Amino acid sequence: MAETELADGDENSGKLEVVQRFIDLFEEAFDELHAAVLEKLRNPNQYLSNHYDYPQMMRGDAGFPTFTETGTFDKAGRKNYVQTVRGYGLLSVLMIGKDEKQLPSIIRLTEFLQSNDLGKKFISHHSDKVSEFSVHVMVSSTVESYFQRFGTGPLDNQLRWRAMAKMLFGCLTNQVFLKLIVPIALTHFDVDHYRLTDTTYITRIPKGIQLSRARMDLRGSGAVKHVVGAATHAFISTAWSVEVTTRDQLRHSLNDPSRNVLDEADLFFAALRGATGAKTGYAQIAFLPTNAVVDVYCDLPTIYGATYRRYPSEFDQYGWVYGGQSRITKEQMDDVKRLYNLILERPEDRVRLALKRLNTCMSRDDAMDAILDATIALEILLGDTKGEAIAYKIRMRAGALAAHQGDRKATEVLAAVKKLYETRSKIVHGSTFMKKAKQVVPDEERFILERNAAIEVLRYILRCLLEHPRFLQPERIDEELLLGSPLNSGEG
Numbered sequence: 007m008a009e010t011e012l013a014d015g016d017e018n019s020g021k022l023e024v025v026q027r028f029i030d031l032f033e034e035a036f037d038e039l040h041a042a043v044l045e046k047l048r049n050p051n052q053y054l055s056n057h058y059d060y061p062q063m064m065r066g067d068a069g070f071p072t073f074t075e076t077g078t079f080d081k082a083g084r085k086n087y088v089q090t091v092r093g094y095g096l097l098s099v100l101m102i103g104k105d106e107k108q109l110p111s112i113i114r115l116t117e118f119l120q121s122n123d124l125g126k127k128f129i130s131h132h133s134d135k136v137s138e139f140s141v142h143v144m145v146s147s148t149v150e151s152y153f154q155r156f157g158t159g160p161l162d163n164q165l166r167w168r169a170m171a172k173m174l175f176g177c178l179t180n181q182v183f184l185k186l187i188v189p190i191a192l193t194h195f196d197v198d199h200y201r202l203t204d205t206t207y208i209t210r211i212p213k214g215i216q217l218s219r220a221r222m223d224l225r226g227s228g229a230v231k232h233v234v235g236a237a238t239h240a241f242i243s244t245a246w247s248v249e250v251t252t253r254d255q256l257r258h259s260l261n262d263p264s265r266n267v268l269d270e271a272d273l274f275f276a277a278l279r280g281a282t283g284a285k286t287g288y289a290q291i292a293f294l295p296t297n298a299v300v301d302v303y304c305d306l307p308t309i310y311g312a313t314y315r316r317y318p319s320e321f322d323q324y325g326w327v328y329g330g331q332s333r334i335t336k337e338q339m340d341d342v343k344r345l346y347n348l349i350l351e352r353p354e355d356r357v358r359l360a361l362k363r364l365n366t367c368m369s370r371d372d373a374m375d376a377i378l379d380a381t382i383a384l385e386i387l388l389g390d391t392k393g394e395a396i397a398y399k400i401r402m403r404a405g406a407l408a409a410h411q412g413d414r415k416a417t418e419v420l421a422a423v424k425k426l427y428e429t430r431s432k433i434v435h436g437s438t439f440m441k442k443a444k445q446v447v448p449d450e451e452r453f454i455l456e457r458n459a460a461i462e463v464l465r466y467i468l469r470c471l472l473e474h475p476r477f478l479q480p481e482r483i484d485e486e487l488l489l490g491s492p493l494n495s496g497e498g
Contacts, residue, residue: 036152190287
């Protein structure tokens with residue numbers, strides 16, 4: 007036993023020595039590059055190029071941010087200090103192997119990583135060895151971040167550690183902790199910060215996060231750039247984490263969010279739509295690492311993520327310019343919180359499926375598809391395994407729920423569901439709206455009133471069932487509410 011403990015102690019000591027050596031070499035490389043840049047800056051004729059892709063934020067008339075890039079020739083643009091020595095883009099690739107005498111510490115750091123297991127974090131799926139380029143990018147971006155955050159004065163050791171800390175941890179840790187950030191597109195809020203649960207809240211997006219998310223890739227999403235940018239607030243979910251094997255793997259994992267991440271966002275938006283009826287949606291899923299990073303850009307917080315098109319298509323029609331967007335009040339946020347917490351308490355698949363249909367119903371381009379979504383959701387919630395007389399059953403059960411809830415007349419709900427199924431029948435079995443072969447009917451005018459009525463019915467039934475979850479078993483509606491109820495004796 008003593009020999010085993012001694013062996014374990016030697017192994018841990020060896021690992022600590024490797025870590026300390028890595029930190030020392032990183033500091034040496036940092037200091038060397040920092041000094042080389044300062045030497046260049048002493049030359050009054052030294053040309054400084056811009057970070058041409060550094061984002062700039064403006065506010066439109068509707069109050070939403072829009073973003074542009076600094077550009078190459080903006081005299082007020084942020085200067086690229088490290089590029090005076092060696093860039094960390096294509097120029098850096100071309101110069102590898104030509105400046106060992108200029109930056110020998112980066113070579114030593116690379117060789118060290120190639121000689122031990124710590125270097126496995128730097129291996130990409132394109133290669134089986136540590137490249138000088140990846141090490142150089144790490145050091146260069148960290149030094150550049152130092153200049154952008156703390157200026158071009160003499161090197162300060164404490165500030166150097168602040169600049170290096172998260173990058174160091176990103177090279178050493180096996181787990182990165184995260185905040186999920188979902189900007190809420192084209193929606194105004196009367197609150198700056200609102201707590202939903204212990205781990206979720208709504209908040210106004212800080213400027214640094216706004217600028218950082220403006221750099222996220224839009225390719226392949228179908229989302230319009232100005233809609234992606236047009237968010238003042240975001241849904242935040244904490245207590246996320248991801249296991250790290252390599253730096254490349256971490257980037258890939260965070261830039262391609264898994265299904266459960268999208269589900270987390272969709273549940274919130276179902277609550278927001280269900281409680282308020284707002285026209286809203288999202289175009290980004292972002293992660294903010296809180297303890298470690300593998301990338302850094304200037305002075306901006308590092309975020310990862312992807313772009314989606316989960317919002318009404320009408321947003322694309324210059325929705326970020328004109329008014330008329332939904333506004334969520336403090337009182338409505340109270341309703342959102344209540345509904346969101348009720349949703350989180352329901353693990354049933356049928357509830358999640360119905361909420362998904364609510365989201366698609368309220369964001370679809372085609373009103374007819376939205377109406378079909380609403381009827382499918384009602385059948386998921388109020389239907390049963392017996393398929394006969396489904397429309398009648400759903401109508402009666404919906405009316406019974408309204409009578410039990412007491413805030414709407416059962417006859418009104420009965421009539422609304424009946425009208426919904428009549429509209430569904432027109433859509434499925436052939437409608438009359440195109441009888442004239444050459445009549446042009448704009449998509450947004452077809453069944454628009456019926457669509458709105460379908461949404462209201464679905465929102466209402468969802469709220470009833472979430473507040474009284476025992477009725478998620480439709481047979482209990484029959485047994486407790488319909489048998490002997492006023493509905494059965496003539497009402498409606």
